[in-house]
Amino acid sequence: MTPSLPRRAARRLLSALLVVWGAATISFCVLHLIPGDPVDAVLGPLVGASPELRARVRAELGLDAPLWVQYLTALARLAALDLGWSYRLDRPVADVLADQLWPTVELAVAALVLAVLLAGTAALATAGRRGLPRAVISGAELVGAAVPSFWVGVVALTFLSFRWGLFPGPGAVGPHALVLPALTLAVPIAGVLAQVLRRELDDTLGQPFVTSVRARGVGRTGVLVRHALRHAAVPLLTLAGWVFAGLLSGTVLVETVFARPGLGRVLVSAVTARDIPVVNAVVVISAAAFVTVNLAVDALYRVVDPRLRASEAP
Amino acid sequence: MTDTGTDDDLLLSVDGLDITFGRGRRAVHAVRGVSLRLRRGECLAIVGESGSGKSATARALAGLAGPAATVAARAWRLLGRNAARFTERDWRAVRGRGIGLVLQDALVSLDPLRTVGAEVAEPLRVHRILPRDRRAAEVVRLLDEAGVPEPGERAAQHPHELSGGLRQRALIASALAARPAVLVADEPTTALDVVVQDQVLRLLGGLRSDGLGLLLISHDLAVVARIADRIAVMHDGRIVEEGPTARILDRPAHPRTRALLAAVPGPTTRGRRLSDRAPARTAGPTPAEAAAPPHPDGGAAVLACEGVTKVFARAGHPARTAVRDVSLRLAAGEALGVVGESGSGKSTLALLAMGLLPPDSGTVTLEGRPWSGLPERARRPRRSAVQLVQQDPLGSFDPRYPVGRVLDEALRAAGERDRSRRRARAAALLAQVGLDEGHLRRRPLELSGGQRQRVAIARALAPRPRVLVCDEPVSALDASVQAQIIDLLTRLRRELGLALLFISHDLGVVHHLCDRVVVMHGGAVVEEGPVERVWRAPAHPHTERLLAAVPALPPGSAAGERPGPARLPGAT
Numbered sequence: 001m002t003p004s005l006p007r008r009a010a011r012r013l014l015s016a017l018l019v020v021w022g023a024a025t026i027s028f029c030v031l032h033l034i035p036g037d038p039v040d041a042v043l044g045p046l047v048g049a050s051p052e053l054r055a056r057v058r059a060e061l062g063l064d065a066p067l068w069v070q071y072l073t074a075l076a077r078l079a080a081l082d083l084g085w086s087y088r089l090d091r092p093v094a095d096v097l098a099d100q101l102w103p104t105v106e107l108a109v110a111a112l113v114l115a116v117l118l119a120g121t122a123a124l125a126t127a128g129r130r131g132l133p134r135a136v137i138s139g140a141e142l143v144g145a146a147v148p149s150f151w152v153g154v155v156a157l158t159f160l161s162f163r164w165g166l167f168p169g170p171g172a173v174g175p176h177a178l179v180l181p182a183l184t185l186a187v188p189i190a191g192v193l194a195q196v197l198r199r200e201l202d203d204t205l206g207q208p209f210v211t212s213v214r215a216r217g218v219g220r221t222g223v224l225v226r227h228a229l230r231h232a233a234v235p236l237l238t239l240a241g242w243v244f245a246g247l248l249s250g251t252v253l254v255e256t257v258f259a260r261p262g263l264g265r266v267l268v269s270a271v272t273a274r275d276i277p278v279v280n281a282v283v284v285i286s287a288a289a290f291v292t293v294n295l296a297v298d299a300l301y302r303v304v305d306p307r308l309r310a311s312e313a314p
Numbered sequence: 315m316t317d318t319g320t321d322d323d324l325l326l327s328v329d330g331l332d333i334t335f336g337r338g339r340r341a342v343h344a345v346r347g348v349s350l351r352l353r354r355g356e357c358l359a360i361v362g363e364s365g366s367g368k369s370a371t372a373r374a375l376a377g378l379a380g381p382a383a384t385v386a387a388r389a390w391r392l393l394g395r396n397a398a399r400f401t402e403r404d405w406r407a408v409r410g411r412g413i414g415l416v417l418q419d420a421l422v423s424l425d426p427l428r429t430v431g432a433e434v435a436e437p438l439r440v441h442r443i444l445p446r447d448r449r450a451a452e453v454v455r456l457l458d459e460a461g462v463p464e465p466g467e468r469a470a471q472h473p474h475e476l477s478g479g480l481r482q483r484a485l486i487a488s489a490l491a492a493r494p495a496v497l498v499a500d501e502p503t504t505a506l507d508v509v510v511q512d513q514v515l516r517l518l519g520g521l522r523s524d525g526l527g528l529l530l531i532s533h534d535l536a537v538v539a540r541i542a543d544r545i546a547v548m549h550d551g552r553i554v555e556e557g558p559t560a561r562i563l564d565r566p567a568h569p570r571t572r573a574l575l576a577a578v579p580g581p582t583t584r585g586r587r588l589s590d591r592a593p594a595r596t597a598g599p600t601p602a603e604a605a606a607p608p609h610p611d612g613g614a615a616v617l618a619c620e621g622v623t624k625v626f627a628r629a630g631h632p633a634r635t636a637v638r639d640v641s642l643r644l645a646a647g648e649a650l651g652v653v654g655e656s657g658s659g660k661s662t663l664a665l666l667a668m669g670l671l672p673p674d675s676g677t678v679t680l681e682g683r684p685w686s687g688l689p690e691r692a693r694r695p696r697r698s699a700v701q702l703v704q705q706d707p708l709g710s711f712d713p714r715y716p717v718g719r720v721l722d723e724a725l726r727a728a729g730e731r732d733r734s735r736r737r738a739r740a741a742a743l744l745a746q747v748g749l750d751e752g753h754l755r756r757r758p759l760e761l762s763g764g765q766r767q768r769v770a771i772a773r774a775l776a777p778r779p780r781v782l783v784c785d786e787p788v789s790a791l792d793a794s795v796q797a798q799i800i801d802l803l804t805r806l807r808r809e810l811g812l813a814l815l816f817i818s819h820d821l822g823v824v825h826h827l828c829d830r831v832v833v834m835h836g837g838a839v840v841e842e843g844p845v846e847r848v849w850r851a852p853a854h855p856h857t858e859r860l861l862a863a864v865p866a867l868p869p870g871s872a873a874g875e876r877p878g879p880a881r882l883p884g885a886t
Contacts, residue, residue: 130381208422208423209422209424209425211415211417211423212423212425212433212485212488213425213436214378215409215414215489216414216436216440216488216489217406217407217408217409217410217411217437217440217441218406218410218440219402219406222440227425227428305427306427307426307427
């Protein structure tokens with residue numbers, strides 16, 4: 001085990017870096033394929049800029065160099081963790097994003113925790129049972145998974161905030177202001193997670209070892225919580241990790257509805273304005289988030305399922 | 315009621331037990347009017363083929379027949395209480411503590427994600443028998459009592475890290491943790507090799523001295539004959555015969571009992587059919603025909619291994635030599651048995667013979683030409699000569715393919731281009747293995763275990779092989795179905811001149827079917843010779859151990875005179 005562990009970690013890290021590099025490259029290519037001149041973005045709506053001014057800006061930004069030089073320069077900067085300078089906001093990209101990162105992370109964590117709690121409760125209450133309560137809860141999950149999140153947000157705002165005043169409206173700050181956006185994001189996610197979790201729990205309950213467990217005098221709740229839940233955790237982890245990484249890349253609709261800061265809105269406005277350094281930075285950060293979450297999920301698989309610890313790929 | 319014993323001794327009694335699965339028109343009446351008595355310190359065995367209702371009975375007795383089952387009984391008493399009126403809450407209190415259940419195949423009967431110790435400790439926790447801090451010591455004691463070596467280390471391991479025998483013992487330890495008065499064991503040794511089976515049976519038998527009532531469920535009469543006081547034979551949901559073990563073996567009254575007895579392969583069954591009924595549309599060979607297996611022509615070996623070694627290396631683990639310097643010759647038309655415990659390298663040898671694994675040293679030759687050490691491209695045109703039949707036919711079929719397509723694929727791979735000829739051949743192959751054309755449209759899941767193995771054999775015969783490598787082909791089957799498959803292989807060998815490399819942990823089966831036998835232990839061949847000689851006078855201590863562990867019916871039982879295999883004094 002000892003010699004293979006560092007090597008495995010090194011290989012994982014290398015493949016993670018490859019993913020980030022790939023994301024940066026694709027983003028670079030796509031942005032250069034879109035028609036239009038980034039100089040316009042830098043100069044803003046000054047339509048009458050002289051060709052001399054345009055050429056100077058171009059030279060300043062390095063946009064006159066051959067494409068491959070631009071590409072290598074961008075990679076070199078990225079390697080040095082220099083995210084560049086926003087054309088439009090005239091600030092370092094790192095500063096622009098730093099303001100947005102925390103609200104995004106905060107919302108993502110809150111939404112995921114809420115979704116897992118909702119899904120866990122619904123699935124544990126109905127797994128291995130039949131009858132009306134199960135049908136009702138399962139149906140509610142399907143509806144929750146199907147409705148668009150901005151619609152949930154608008155409805156939640158209308159009733160819980162505007163009409164009954166339970167929670168603050170759009171643009172508010174503080175932990176209280178997190179509840180409605182998190183709930184809005186959590187409802188569709190919880191719907192999907194609960195469906196997957198219940199299916200896995202039902203599958204596990206059909207396995208032979210459950211008969212052994214019940215033969216020891218363990219009741220239904222004990223079987224579910226102490227045995228089946230852990231079996232169902234592996235697919236749940238996969239799905240939750242994927243959802244979480246997606247949340248970390250920004251949730252533009254919910255940010256817009258609740259007038260919250262966040263990576264999603266920054267990305268949309270940067271794309272519209274062809275603010276290339278900001279777009280690149282958001283893409284790279286999203287890729288890094290996916291990779292990090294995946295590494296964490298892989299590590300958690302081993303914690304959940306001891307069989308994965310033994311059978312290492314050679 | 316004709317009970318004569320004192321009622322204090324009566325642990326379990328049930329009258330007229332009925333179990334139905336499903337409802338309405340699709341309902342299956344699995345158990346019909348079964349009545350049982352189990353006393354303190356007694357072992358009652360329920361024996362029957364799969365589908366006879368014995369497992370449903372076992373589970374229902376622990377209140378675990380499942381949500382789809384409807385269970386009813388005229389009278390049902392468990393430990394002096396009226397079990398017919400138990401609520402789920404009552405059952406929970408009595409399960410584990412009053413009645414324990416041991417299921418077959420501990421690999422899937424223990425929670426794979428938890429440590430063995432946590433599984434064994436569960437009854438202690440659920441029934442609040444011991445506080446948390448004292449459970450670990452009790453778990454070690456229980457594992458030790460169940461014959462698990464190094465119980466402290468084992469408790470910290472997970473089920474997949476233990477061998478089949480150790481898992482089964484851990485499962486028994488878990489069922490006994492809360493000291494139940496009744497233990498129901500459902501096929502507790504079916505997945506184990508003979509040596510381990512012997513140990514587990516002895517462990518179970520020994521428990522009776524503490525007053526435990528043991529209900530043992532099995533398809534194998536020879537297995538239960540060792541420890542059961544009484545035997546009940548089940549067929550089609552009913553108990554067709556019940557009595558003391560010696561009486562059932564000596565004077566079986568019911569035809570099903572006689573069929574079960576006859577299906578046990580052993581020293582005196584060579585050259586006669588094991589199954590009582592000929593499979594559909596197949597004329598059985600007369601005993602005289604079967605008694606004269608074709609003589610191996612003694613000439614060129616059709617398949618030969620010369621000093622073959624295979625080492626498996628895994629990162630961070632010491633390398634394991636699975637097969638060590640093995641040499642063997644299989645003559646055309648010969649049946650060579652390879653026996654050994656699980657883990658002795660038999661299956662690796664099969665893969666080497668198939669050319670599916672390259673040996674690390676040594677050579678394999680097929681029909682006198684090199685077979686190992688070739689690029690797969692050179693091997694492929696000759697693959698038709700040697701075919702494989704595996705233990706689990708279900709796992710070797712694509713569940714979506716009907717039998718017709720399975721065979722069609724094999725025939726196409728064998729080079730048959732014409733579609734209508736393929737269809738005719740497929741029907742002929744099915745007839746050869748005792749199935750009919752109606753089976754062409756069936757899917758693997760719709761077939762019984764025996765029918766699946768017949769299809770697997772038909773598929774292996776499609777390219778007209780000269781050698782059939784059979785890796786535990788009957789280990790997963792009931793005794794009576796096993797007997798039919800063995801009869802089938804015997805007949806095919808005679809009709810087609812097939813050479814068999816027959817791998818098994820069951821010496822009785824090998825003795826019945828094979829001319830010569832090779833005994834493997836720890837990857838090496840420890841003994842080789844004509845099967846009669848090895849059976850009568852084993853030369854290697856390990857062979858003696860294997861022989862001693864073969865479940866055999868006692869001499870003089872109704873299946874005919876059965877002189878047991880030669881045994882060392884004290885080997886049992």
